[in-house]
Amino acid sequence: MHIAYLTxxxxxxxINNGGGMGTSIENLVKALVKNNQQVSVFVYGSRxxxxxxxxxxxxxxxxxxxYKVGGFYFYRKHIEQYINNNAQNIDILEAPDWTGITAFMRLKLPLVIRFHGSDTYFCHIxxxxxxxxxxxxxxLAVRKxxxxxxxxxxxxxxxxxLFKLPKEKLKVIHYGLELENFNNNHPEEFEKYRVLNIGTLIRKKGVFQLIETFNKLVEIEPKSTLVFIGADSVDIHTGSDSTWELMQNKMTDKxxxxxxYLGKIPYELVQEQxxxxxxxxxxxxxxTLGMVTIESMALQKAVVNTNIGWAQDLIEHGVNGFMHHPDDIDAYVASIxxxxxxLNLTIKLGQAGRVKTEDKFDIQKIVYQNLELYKSISSL
Structure with a gap:
């Protein structure tokens, strides 16, 4: 097949942009190429x-x-024209739900939408x-x-x-990892008492709850350290230009x-952290899933994760990680x-986490689930 992605x-x-959605697409695309599929990636919003x-x-x-006016429409039509002009021999196009980028488009290709996380979904959550x-x-976009x-x-x-779509058209396929790139030969070696959080500093990631957790944790274990990795962002609730500044205001002096806070660091350095x-x-x-959770599990790390909805697909509480509601600060403190x-529990949960990723999140297995769906759609 020749499969195309709009992202x-x-x-x-x-390419100037990269995040969790981009990483999940990259993992799938590379696995498709390994399986002798032809792949094109259309990256809109480029410099x-x-x-x-x-x-x-x-x-x-x-x-x-x-555009002076109507940019939301005319840029989409520009993307549509570009894809249609380059659609020769492409069998299927996949696009994200986010921002409804395919709204107003009349594409010559069968379209599949992957729910990476729409504004509609996140506003509801x-x-x-x-x-x-x-x-x-x-x-408009998803209904196409x-x-x-x-x-x-x-x-x-x-x-x-939320989009009032027929459920029989939904296929659940987990994001996958190239597990050969996630090796931790010495999972017993780490910096004791070091807590790590990865992701954009934004309210929905629970960063304020984590500060509150650490305020309590450091009182119980003074050797505790906390490291944040990720880009800073505007806080939509307060209008502040920096969520990091707001987080600092929530910290106790101790x-x-x-x-x-390490900021946004190159992807290849994140594994070392x-x-x-x-x-x-x-x-x-x-x-929608949380790539950093399964990446950490693949590297045999003990994870204390959210327990909301999507997380039920990732962790079995007490078996390969811990799960609590973000607002249950005392539960987070207790688990950490x-x-x-x-230390034996730390290693045990990490090992079980790796087993879970090998079973459920191996891209070499998941790629066939995607191919099966693509073939069924392109044959219609």
């Missing part, structure tokens, strides 16, 4: 227009265009009021698809419900001395403290 991000040196091939993948960078135009764009893919049952079923951690903590309030005090 605003992809983790490549010649320049360019076509190049790398690793058997053809990349089309579609430069962002500015976070109980935020959604702008009507955002809901309209996303509603022939099938839908979700990384977890919760994200899929909730998205289908906690502040033991908290480090994961390996150094005693515990990885992700008290997220809104995700238990792991600090019981």
């Amino acid at each position: 605003p991000e992809y983790p490549h040196a010649r 320049r227009s360019e076509v190049f091939t790398d690793g058997g993948i053809t990349f089309h960078l579609i430069a962002q265009k500015n 976070e109980k935020r009021k959604q702008k009507l135009k955002n809901k309209w764009f996303e509603m 698809a022939m099938a839908y893919i979700a990384p977890t049952y919760f994200a899929g079923e909730k998205s289908m419900e 906690a502040a001395l033991s908290i480090t 994961i390996k150094k951690a005693h515990v990885c903590v992700f008290p997220s309030l809104a995700e 403290k238990e792991l600090f005090e019981d």
Whole structure:
């Protein structure tokens, strides 16, 4: 097959954007190429227009265009024209739900939408009021698809419900990892009492709950340290330009001395930080899956994770990690403290986490689930 992807991000040196969605696409795309499939990636919102091939993948960078009026419509039509002009021999196109990028498009290709996390979904989860135009764009976009893919049952079923789509068109296929790239030969070696959180500093990631947790934790275990990795962001609730500044205001004086913010670091360096951690903590309030959770599990790290909806696909509480509601601060403190005090438990949960990723999140297995769906759609 020749499979194409439309995306605003992809983790490549010649592309300016990369995040969790881009990483999940990259993992799938590389696995497809290994299985002798042809792949094209259309990256919209790029700084320049360019076509190049790398690793058997053809990349089309579609430069962002500015319009005096109606940019939301005319740029989508520009993307549509570009894809249709380059659609020769492409069998199927996959696009994200986020922002409803395929709204107003009349594509010559069968379209599959993957629920990476729409504004509609996140506004519902976070109980935020959604702008009507955002809901309209996303509603128009998803209704053009022939099938839908979700990384977890919760994200899929909730998205289908919100968009009033027939559930029989939904297929749940987890994000996958190239597990050969996630090796930790010495899981027993780490910095004791080091807590790690990875992700954009944004309210929905539970960063304020984690500060509150650490304020209590450092009182119980003064050797505790906390490291944040990820880009800073605007806080939509307060209008602040920096969530990190707001987080600092929530820290006790004692906690502040033991908290480090590394900012956004190169992807290849993140693994080293994961390996150094005693515990990885992700008290997220809104995700579709949470790539950093399964990446940490693949590296045999003990994880204390959120327990909301989507997380039920990732962890069995007490078996391969711990799960609590982000607002249950005392439960987070208790689980982290238990792991600090019981190194055997830390290693045991890490080993079980690796087993879970090998069973459920191995991209070499997951790629066939995607191919099966693509073939069924392209044959219609």
